[in-house]
Amino acid sequence: MPSDSTQRPVVTQALHFGAEAARQDAAHMGMWVFLASEVMLFTGLFTAYALYRLAYPEVFLHGREHMEVTLGTVNTYVLITSSVFVALGIAFIRRGREWGAGMWFAGAVLLGLTFLTIKGVEYAHHIRDGALPGAHYDFDGFAVPGANLYFTLYWVMTGVHAVHVAVGVSVLSVLVFRTFGGAFGVAYHTPLELGGMYWHLVDLIWLFLWPLLYLV
Amino acid sequence: MSSAADAEPAVPAEDYLHAERGPWSWLTTHDHKRIGVMFLASLLLMFLLGGGYALALRMELLTPGETVMGRLAYNRAFTLHGVIMVWLFLIPSIPSSFGNFLLPLMVGARDVAFPRLNLASFYLYVLGAVMTLWAILQGGVDTGWTFYTPFSTATGTDVLPVLLGVFVVGFSTIFTGLNFIATVHTMRAPGMGWMRLPLFVWAIYGTAIIQVLATPVLGMVLVLVALERVAGVGFFDPARGGDPLLYQHLFWFYSHPAVYIMILPGMGVISEMVPAFSRKNPFSYRVLVWSTAGIAFVGFLTWGHHMFVSGQSTFGSGAFSILSMLVAIFTALKIFTWLSTMYRGSIWVNAPFTYVLGFIFLLFFGGMSGVAVAVTSTDIHWHDTYFVVAHFHFIMVGASLMAFLGALHYWFPKMFGRRYPESLGVGAAVLIIFGFIATFLPQFLLGNMGMPRRYADYPEHFQPLHVASTAGASLLGFGFVIVAVYLGWSLRHGAVAGRDPWGSRGYEWLSDSPPPEFNFHEPPTFPDRPHDYAEREDRPEVGHAL
Numbered sequence A: 001m002p003s004d005s006t007q008r009p010v011v012t013q014a015l016h017f018g019a020e021a022a023r024q025d026a027a028h029m030g031m032w033v034f035l036a037s038e039v040m041l042f043t044g045l046f047t048a049y050a051l052y053r054l055a056y057p058e059v060f061l062h063g064r065e066h067m068e069v070t071l072g073t074v075n076t077y078v079l080i081t082s083s084v085f086v087a088l089g090i091a092f093i094r095r096g097r098e099w100g101a102g103m104w105f106a107g108a109v110l111l112g113l114t115f116l117t118i119k120g121v122e123y124a125h126h127i128r129d130g131a132l133p134g135a136h137y138d139f140d141g142f143a144v145p146g147a148n149l150y151f152t153l154y155w156v157m158t159g160v161h162a163v164h165v166a167v168g169v170s171v172l173s174v175l176v177f178r179t180f181g182g183a184f185g186v187a188y189h190t191p192l193e194l195g196g197m198y199w200h201l202v203d204l205i206w207l208f209l210w211p212l213l214y215l216v
Numbered sequence B: 001m002s003s004a005a006d007a008e009p010a011v012p013a014e015d016y017l018h019a020e021r022g023p024w025s026w027l028t029t030h031d032h033k034r035i036g037v038m039f040l041a042s043l044l045l046m047f048l049l050g051g052g053y054a055l056a057l058r059m060e061l062l063t064p065g066e067t068v069m070g071r072l073a074y075n076r077a078f079t080l081h082g083v084i085m086v087w088l089f090l091i092p093s094i095p096s097s098f099g100n101f102l103l104p105l106m107v108g109a110r111d112v113a114f115p116r117l118n119l120a121s122f123y124l125y126v127l128g129a130v131m132t133l134w135a136i137l138q139g140g141v142d143t144g145w146t147f148y149t150p151f152s153t154a155t156g157t158d159v160l161p162v163l164l165g166v167f168v169v170g171f172s173t174i175f176t177g178l179n180f181i182a183t184v185h186t187m188r189a190p191g192m193g194w195m196r197l198p199l200f201v202w203a204i205y206g207t208a209i210i211q212v213l214a215t216p217v218l219g220m221v222l223v224l225v226a227l228e229r230v231a232g233v234g235f236f237d238p239a240r241g242g243d244p245l246l247y248q249h250l251f252w253f254y255s256h257p258a259v260y261i262m263i264l265p266g267m268g269v270i271s272e273m274v275p276a277f278s279r280k281n282p283f284s285y286r287v288l289v290w291s292t293a294g295i296a297f298v299g300f301l302t303w304g305h306h307m308f309v310s311g312q313s314t315f316g317s318g319a320f321s322i323l324s325m326l327v328a329i330f331t332a333l334k335i336f337t338w339l340s341t342m343y344r345g346s347i348w349v350n351a352p353f354t355y356v357l358g359f360i361f362l363l364f365f366g367g368m369s370g371v372a373v374a375v376t377s378t379d380i381h382w383h384d385t386y387f388v389v390a391h392f393h394f395i396m397v398g399a400s401l402m403a404f405l406g407a408l409h410y411w412f413p414k415m416f417g418r419r420y421p422e423s424l425g426v427g428a429a430v431l432i433i434f435g436f437i438a439t440f441l442p443q444f445l446l447g448n449m450g451m452p453r454r455y456a457d458y459p460e461h462f463q464p465l466h467v468a469s470t471a472g473a474s475l476l477g478f479g480f481v482i483v484a485v486y487l488g489w490s491l492r493h494g495a496v497a498g499r500d501p502w503g504s505r506g507y508e509w510l511s512d513s514p515p516p517e518f519n520f521h522e523p524p525t526f527p528d529r530p531h532d533y534a535e536r537e538d539r540p541e542v543g544h545a546l
């Protein structure tokens, strides 16, 4: 920053007239608003799901027979557990137990990676069957009109979700390193809380995708 | 506030323009005022580019048959005109520039809640704009700014960079909105309750909610179109079982509220200027606030009026028709409140106020034509004709752009500490308003006679009206050139403005013009209600004449 060499009295941060508490409020508020906008992002996909389910009720009834319910269900438990880990991590940091908090968050990262791995296994099976989206659909076991749309929805919805999981894993990993580096404690742990909120949302969205695609 | 006092520099800071020097200090700044100014400069550049395409279109339509360009070129020109004007100019215009500059000043904060996110938002905007402009270099796109499927997934032109560019600009919009919401909620000066927020802040706040809730839907639908192009996913392709109507629903679910992203901030600007130049308290602060909320809310429920002829159910069309008219009621409430504020005020007609008058007239006209197209039976006649083109230009250009120009003149002294030549300003404003009417009024008539939109050619007997429209467009363009010249000149040579050249009671004028780096030298207090002109006699230094 070349400006630091000037004579001007240097104010390092654009502090607000309010106190640190106001800035933490702002951070939480901002995260809530961001999560609301994320929900709207998925709303478009849920709308498409509803529309095509109405248009092809038979397809959606039989579509789930071609899903690996066990893997999907295991993944649901994996994500829920990871959310619990994150919550525990935050409870720990609030009491000043930095090492414990870091461990819980690291556990959540591992579970996030497990989720992605299991998802990858499922994708591999679909690819083997030729159950690819749209134009590339080539699955003989399920070749009725509209079947490709079911798989298109499946790929796009879980794909967008998986991107979110990947982003969440990266965010949590950074937080783990910073926690072990001593960046957070009782007095200051806003980033952990924000990361946690994001992770809960990713979990929550899966809790909608799982019944829609695997169960009903 | 001891922490704030500690950080306060010992000597008074210089104004924000001179606090740090050099281009690098601008490109890395976290100061909302500088970011606002950078947005302003980029937006004006985009406006220039979009305006260039507009003139090219009007040239082509001067005579029937091919005048200056072929048909594919025409399709590309109107697409880029629309894409640039809507996505790169109008949607970010007032919030990202004036909103950024003024919101913290008006609520007594040092900056927005997330200054770094604010800068990121600017760079996202630049990135999106560059991606879109890159498509122009690749030869352009011919889908229209709405990217309707199935054409947009099938055309051979380079739609992908434009889709992704708009997607990226959308994120810029979301982050700006998010920042504003958090700022209004958590950064208000002590003692500033919700019912003491300046009306412009309310308008920006309402806009921010739409930005945050509607834009992600647009983002998703753009991603789906992109996927459809590269992977043929089939969502919108009937041949694969998909439904092109789904695209229209999702697109207008965003894009109708988006028209309120364009117009609500403009209404906020007008609500600031009407009391200031009538020297009267707003006739009803509460009506202005609640109608803002009403418009923001109902705006989400009207998208189906773009699909009356698409084959949606008759019941759906009827419902959307009625809901659309609700918007007109809230708009009318605002118009009546402004007029009642002016009534028996001591009105000062200067350049910003000329734009106020233009705004109110054109919004009224555009709004009434909106009600007309919201009636299902008449819309079947007017759909996809120049009537609709005239309608939305009255709202988007006539109202939003007037508000933008008004804001530019009203806050120019605040932003740059200098005044512009007032008489030139009034003259240019009158020229622009008349140029505008001459451009778009004939289009209502053309549309009613059956001239379809987006056509490069037309039968002989439409020519007189097209000539009138093109002549109006030239006047309009000339008006903008005058504004650009004198504002550019005033940046350096204008008279020094002083703290509050308009005698306005808006909170932003309590700080210096231009404001110091962190907005105020000490934590501000706002003793009066916003827009309180009841005791204007106390301020003899403010006269009407210049």
Ligand code: HEM
Binding pocket: B146, B259, B260, B262, B263, B305, B306, B307, B324, B325, B327, B328, B331, B366, B367, B368, B370, B371, B373, B374, B375, B379, B382, B383, B384, B388, B391, B392, B395, B396, B400
């Ligand atoms: C007073 C309330 C308004 C009503 C009742 C209204 C109604 C309508 C209707 C029914 C249409 C569809 C016409 C058709 O497709 O044939 C339309 C089109 C349009 N309106 Fe409005 N409108 C209103 C305000 C606005 C505002 C404030 C803006 C922008 C700032 C706007 C921008 C547009 C645009 C861009 C279109 C063209 C869509 C296209 O490309 O087909 N409208 N309006």
Ligand SMILES: [Cu+2]
Binding pocket: B255, B256, B259, B302, B303, B305, B306
């Ligand atoms: Cu609309």
